[in-house]
Amino acid sequence: MLKVGIVGCGKVADEHASQIQRIKGCEIVGVCDREPLMARQLYERFAVKRYFSDLMEFLGQAKPDVVHITTPPQSHFDIAKRCLELGCHVYVEKPFTLYGEEAERLIALANERRLKITAGHDDQFRPAARRMRALVESGFLGTGPVHMDSYYCYELGQSDYAGALLGDKGHWVHRLPGKLLQNIISHGIARIAEFLVTDSPHIIADGFTSPRLRDMGETEIIDELRVIISEEERTTAYFTFSTQMRPSLHEFRIYGAKNGLILDQDQETLIKLRGDRFKSYVEKFLPPAILAAQYLGNLKTNMRNFIRSDFHMKAGMKYLVESFYRSIVENTSLPIPYREILLTARIMDAIFGQLDAQRLARRPILRVGRAANPVEATSVASRFRASASRSRAL
Amino acid sequence: MEFDDFIIGRDDLILITGATGFIGSKLVQGLLKSGFRNLRCFARPSSKLERIEALCDRRPAGAHVEVFRGNLLSREDCLAATKHVALIFHLAAGRGEKSFPDAFLNSVVTTRNLLEASLRHGCLRRFVNVSSFAVYTNRKKLRWRLLDESCPVENDPWLRGDAYCYAKAKQDEIVVEYSKRTGIPYVIVRPGYVFGPGKTNITGRVGISTFGIFLHLGGSNPVPLTYVDNCAEAIALAGLKKNVDSEVFNVVDDALPTSRQFLGLYKQHVKRFKSLYLPHFVSYALCYLWERYSDWSAGQLPPVFNRNHWHAYWKKTRYSNERLRTRLGWKPKVPMAEGLRRYFEACRDAQPYA
Numbered sequence: 144m145l146k147v148g149i150v151g152c153g154k155v156a157d158e159h160a161s162q163i164q165r166i167k168g169c170e171i172v173g174v175c176d177r178e179p180l181m182a183r184q185l186y187e188r189f190a191v192k193r194y195f196s197d198l199m200e201f202l203g204q205a206k207p208d209v210v211h212i213t214t215p216p217q218s219h220f221d222i223a224k225r226c227l228e229l230g231c232h233v234y235v236e237k238p239f240t241l242y243g244e245e246a247e248r249l250i251a252l253a254n255e256r257r258l259k260i261t262a263g264h265d266d267q268f269r270p271a272a273r274r275m276r277a278l279v280e281s282g283f284l285g286t287g288p289v290h291m292d293s294y295y296c297y298e299l300g301q302s303d304y305a306g307a308l309l310g311d312k313g314h315w316v317h318r319l320p321g322k323l324l325q326n327i328i329s330h331g332i333a334r335i336a337e338f339l340v341t342d343s344p345h346i347i348a349d350g351f352t353s354p355r356l357r358d359m360g361e362t363e364i365i366d367e368l369r370v371i372i373s374e375e376e377r378t379t380a381y382f383t384f385s386t387q388m389r390p391s392l393h394e395f396r397i398y399g400a401k402n403g404l405i406l407d408q409d410q411e412t413l414i415k416l417r418g419d420r421f422k423s424y425v426e427k428f429l430p431p432a433i434l435a436a437q438y439l440g441n442l443k444t445n446m447r448n449f450i451r452s453d454f455h456m457k458a459g460m461k462y463l464v465e466s467f468y469r470s471i472v473e474n475t476s477l478p479i480p481y482r483e484i485l486l487t488a489r490i491m492d493a494i495f496g497q498l499d500a501q502r503l504a505r506r507p508i509l510r511v512g513r514a515a516n517p518v519e520a521t522s523v524a525s526r527f528r529a530s531a532s533r534s535r536a537l
Numbered sequence: 538m539e540f541d542d543f544i545i546g547r548d549d550l551i552l553i554t555g556a557t558g559f560i561g562s563k564l565v566q567g568l569l570k571s572g573f574r575n576l577r578c579f580a581r582p583s584s585k586l587e588r589i590e591a592l593c594d595r596r597p598a599g600a601h602v603e604v605f606r607g608n609l610l611s612r613e614d615c616l617a618a619t620k621h622v623a624l625i626f627h628l629a630a631g632r633g634e635k636s637f638p639d640a641f642l643n644s645v646v647t648t649r650n651l652l653e654a655s656l657r658h659g660c661l662r663r664f665v666n667v668s669s670f671a672v673y674t675n676r677k678k679l680r681w682r683l684l685d686e687s688c689p690v691e692n693d694p695w696l697r698g699d700a701y702c703y704a705k706a707k708q709d710e711i712v713v714e715y716s717k718r719t720g721i722p723y724v725i726v727r728p729g730y731v732f733g734p735g736k737t738n739i740t741g742r743v744g745i746s747t748f749g750i751f752l753h754l755g756g757s758n759p760v761p762l763t764y765v766d767n768c769a770e771a772i773a774l775a776g777l778k779k780n781v782d783s784e785v786f787n788v789v790d791d792a793l794p795t796s797r798q799f800l801g802l803y804k805q806h807v808k809r810f811k812s813l814y815l816p817h818f819v820s821y822a823l824c825y826l827w828e829r830y831s832d833w834s835a836g837q838l839p840p841v842f843n844r845n846h847w848h849a850y851w852k853k854t855r856y857s858n859e860r861l862r863t864r865l866g867w868k869p870k871v872p873m874a875e876g877l878r879r880y881f882e883a884c885r886d887a888q889p890y891a
C-alpha cells in the first residue's frame with residue numbers, strides 16, 4: 144500500500160484527496176497545513192489518518208511515500224526540497240516552481256536521491272488529450288509538428304476572484320514573478336512544450352492589462368498575453384491567454400505536414416483535420432459532413448465514459464496521479480518527462496522576463512488599430528519585429 | 538431600546554464584521570439609530586464601501602463610525618480591530634464560496650482569529666455569532682413538526698454536500714468550544730432566509746432554476762423568511778440584552794408565506810417565468826437517486842443533492858420566533874406584506890433572474 148500525504152489543505156487539496164481516494168493501492172496517511180484548522184477540516188472530511196501543522200513532524204511521523212504539494216507556488220520549492228531530502232516522491236501542483244532554476248534543482252535532487260517528482264499538468268491527461276497524444280504518436284500528423292496554437296483563457300468576470308485579487312494587494316498572486324499569469328498559464332504552455340524537440344526555442348511575448356482591469360484601477364496585473372514560440376525554424380507555436388475573449392477557450396491545435404488536430408478541453412472533443420482536399424465542390428460538402436460525424440463520435444465517447452462513470456471533471460488528475468504512482472511502484476518511466484517540466488518552466492521564465500522588461504522600459508506595446516496614424520503603427524510594428532529578432536533564445 | 542437593559546453603554550466600542558454586507562450594513566444603521574455612538578466596521582481592502590459610506594454621511598451628530606480595513610484571515614488585523622472592543626457582531630462569512638476549504642477559511646479560521654484576538658485584549662463582553670438555519674439537520678423529525686432552537690444541528694455537516702452548511706456548523710462549533718475553554722461570553726443568532734432590497738434571487742427553499750426551467754420544490758411549505766431590517770434588529774438585541782449569554786436565537790418573521798404563495802407573488806410582481814412543481818415525494822426520490830449515483834460513481838456528479846439536503850430545505854416544517862419575542866422582546870417591525878412589497882419592487886428594478 145502506497146502511503147500518500149498532502150501538504151497544503153486548500154481548495155486544490157480537496158481535488159487531490161478525491162482523486163487519490165479513487166485509486167486502488169494507496170491511502171492518505173496524513174495531511175498538513177500551517178493552519179491547523181485547515182488541516183483538520185481536510186482530515187475530517189476525507190477520513191484521513193492524521194493531520195499536522197508542522198511539515199517536519201508530518202514527514203517524520205506519517206512517513207508518506209509520496210507527498211502532494213498543494214500550497215501556494217511560493218512555497219513549492221522549499222517544501223518539495225525537504226520532502227525529497229527525507230526520501231519522499233513528490234507531486235507538485237502547477238506552477239511547478241517560481242523559476243526554471245528551482246525546477247532544475249528539484250529534478251537534480253530527485254535524480255540524485257533516486258526519487259521521482261512530477262508537475263500537476265493534469266489537463267494533459269484528460270480523455271481527449273490522451274487520444275490526441277496517441278494519434279500524434281501513431282504518426283497522424285505525417286511529420287513532427289509544424290505549428291501549434293494553444294489557447295488558455297480565464298474568465299475573470301465569472302468569479303469574485305477579480306474583486307478579491309485586485310482589491311487585496313497582499314494576495315499571494317501579487318507576489319508571484321508572473322502574477323496572475325504564473326498561476327494559470329502553465330497548462331497551456333506545457334501543451335506546447337510537450338511537442339518541442341529542442342531545449343532553447345525563441346520566445347516573443349507581448350502582454351498588457353485589459354481595458355476592463357484598467358477601468359478597475361489595475362495597472363500591475365497583465366491579463367492579456369500573446370506569445371510566439373519557435374525552434375530552429377521548423378516548429379512554431381502561438382500561445383494566447385486572455386481574460387476578455389469569448390468563448391474563453393482552452394484549446395490546442397497542432398498541425399503537421401500532412402494533417403492536423405484540434406483538441407477542445409472544455410467540450411472534451413478531438414477533431415481530426417485532413418490535410419488533403421477534395422475536388423471542386425465536394426470540398427464544400429463532404430468535409431462538413433465528416434466533421435459532423437466526428438463530433439457525433441466525440442459525443443458517443445463522452446457519453447460512454449460518463450455511463451461507465453469514468454468522466455469526472457478531474458479525470459486528468461486521476462490519470463496523472465495513477466500513472467505517477469505506477470511509475471514509482473513499478474519503477475517505470477514517468478508520465479511527464481523531466482525535459483517537458485523544465486522546458487515549461489524556462490518558457491515561463493522567458494515570458495515573465497520579457498513582460499518585466501516591457502514594463503520597465505514603459506515602451507508602447509504594439510496594439511494594432513491603437514496608433515494615431517498608420518506610420519506610427521508601422522514603426523511600432525517594425526520595432527516589435529526588431530525586438531523579436533533580438534528576443535532571448537533560451 | 539432601553540439602555541438599562543443592555544450590557545454596554547452608548548459610547549462603548551462595537552465591532553461589526555461583515556459590515557459591508559447585506560445584513561451588516563442594516564445592523565450598522567440600526568445601531569446608529571438606537572443611539573450607539575462608537576462603531577468600528579470591519580471591511581476588506583476589496584470591500585465595496587458605498588453602503589457604509591452612505592450611513593456615515595447620515596450618522597447622527599456625535600456618532601463615530603470607523604471603517605477598519607483589513608482581512609479577518611490576518612491575526613494582526615484581528616488584534617488591531619478588536620482593541621478596546623466591548624461587543625462584537627460577527628457577520629462576516631464566506632457566503633458565495635462553493636468549495637469547502639474556501640467557505641471554511643472565511644467562516645471558521647476568521648472566527649477563530651477574532652476570538653483569539655478578543656481574548657488577548659480581555660475587554661469583550663459578548664461575541665455575537667451570526668449563524669444560519671442551514672446548520673439544522675431537520676432529519677429526525679416527523680413531517681409538520683416545529684423547528685426551533687432545541688433542534689439538533691448536523692453532526693457530520695460535510696455530508697450535506699453544501700460548503701456553506703459545513704462552514705457555518707463548524708463556525709458555531711468553534712465559538713462554543715472557545716467559550717467552554719476560555720469563558721468568552723457568546724450568543725448565537727440563526728436567521729432563516731433574509732430578504733429585502735439588495736437581494737434578487739429566490740431562496741433554494743422555494744426551488745431551483747436549472748436548464749432554463751424553475752423547479753418548484755417547496756409547495757405548501759412555509760418559507761422561513763425574515764426581512765433584513767427585522768433580522769438586523771434581532772441580531773442587535775441578541776448582542777445587547779442582559780442575561781442571554783450562551784443562548785441561541787432563531788430569526789423568522791411572522792405570517793410566513795408558503796413557498797407556493799411566495800412564488801406566485803414573485804411572478805405577479807417581478808417577472809413571469811415557467812416553473813414546474815415537483816411534489817415532495819418526487820423531490821425526495823430524486824435527491825435519493827442523486828445521492829446514490831454520486832456515491833456509486835465516486836463523485837462523477839458531486840453530492841450536492843441528497844437526503845440530508847432534502848430534509849433541511851424541502852421537508853415540510855414549521856418555524857417559531859417565540860424565544861426571540863420572550864427573551865429579547867423582539868417584534869418584526871416591518872410586516873411581511875410590506876417587506877415583500879419592498880423586496881419585489883427592488884427585484885423589479887434590479888433586472889432579476891429566477
Ligand SMILES: NC(=O)c1ccc[n+]([C@@H]2O[C@H](COP(=O)([O-])OP(=O)(O)OC[C@H]3O[C@@H](n4cnc5c(N)ncnc54)[C@H](OP(=O)(O)O)[C@@H]3O)[C@@H](O)[C@H]2O)c1
Nearest residue numbers: 555557558559560581584609628629630632669728730731
Ligand atoms: N443572507 C441570508 O439569507 C442569511 C441567512 C442566514 C444567515 N446569514 C448570515 O448572516 C451573515 C451576513 O450575511 P449577508 O447576507 O449579509 O452576507 P454578505 O452580504 O455576503 O456579506 C458577507 C460579509 O462578510 C465579509 N467577509 C467575508 N470574508 C471576510 C474576511 N475574510 N474578512 C473580512 N470580511 C469578510 C464580506 O466582505 P466583502 O464585502 O469584502 O465581501 C461581507 O461584508 C453571514 O454570517 C451569513 O452566514 C445570512
